[in-house]
Amino acid sequence: MSPAKSPQTMKPATAAQKLGVYLPATPGSFQQEPVSREQLNQLIADPPAWLVELRKTGPHPRPVVAHKLGISNAGLARAGVTDPLTTEEIGDLLKAPPAWLVKERAIHAEVNEENARVKAVKAYKRSEAGN
Structure with a gap:
């Protein structure tokens, strides 16, 4: 046994x-x-x-902070945000977004759009290869 x-x-x-x-x-x-x-x-x-x-x-870990702010973990690092933030601090940043947050949210949106475009192209190529 x-x-x-x-x-x-x-x-x-x-x-x-x-x-x-x-x-x-x-x-x-x-x-x-x-x-x-x-x-x-x-x-x-x-x-x-x-x-x-x-x-x-909170305090929330980096991935949660990034998600709640609508940016990437790299965006937090570029902005110099190294400490965990509370829900209240995140809310304050969202109510009156500083310039770095506006910029990082735009970058994150562009990256998401590009990822979606690449995914659609790959799906189209797979469907064409299957025919």
């Missing part, structure tokens, strides 16, 4: 990334112990109060 399999675990940083939260803002108990796949699924299905609050008010 084979020995019982141990549960699959991940580092707290990986779990925080999958949950979309900023690891240093999580409780110490979450930061110190590996998280099993079962625990992660439980956190997703029935989030505790600390997770709900973090997702609502």
Whole structure:
């Protein structure tokens, strides 16, 4: 007989990334112990109060900040935004966007349009090759 399999675990940083939260803002108990796949699924299905609050008010990790601002992670770096932002800080930036945010949003929109154009061209070529 084979020995019982141990549960699959991940580092707290990986779990925080999958949950979309900023690891240093999580409780110490979450930061110190590996998280099993079962625990992660439980956190997703029935989030505790600390997770709900973090997702609502932040501070948010870079990918979440970039998404909420409608720019890329590279755009945050170009703008020099290195610290995590709260939901309130993100809202303030969106209400009165600084020049860098307007520029990065335009760049991001151009990149998305170009990606869509390339995807459409590839799809057309695939459909033509199939005929």
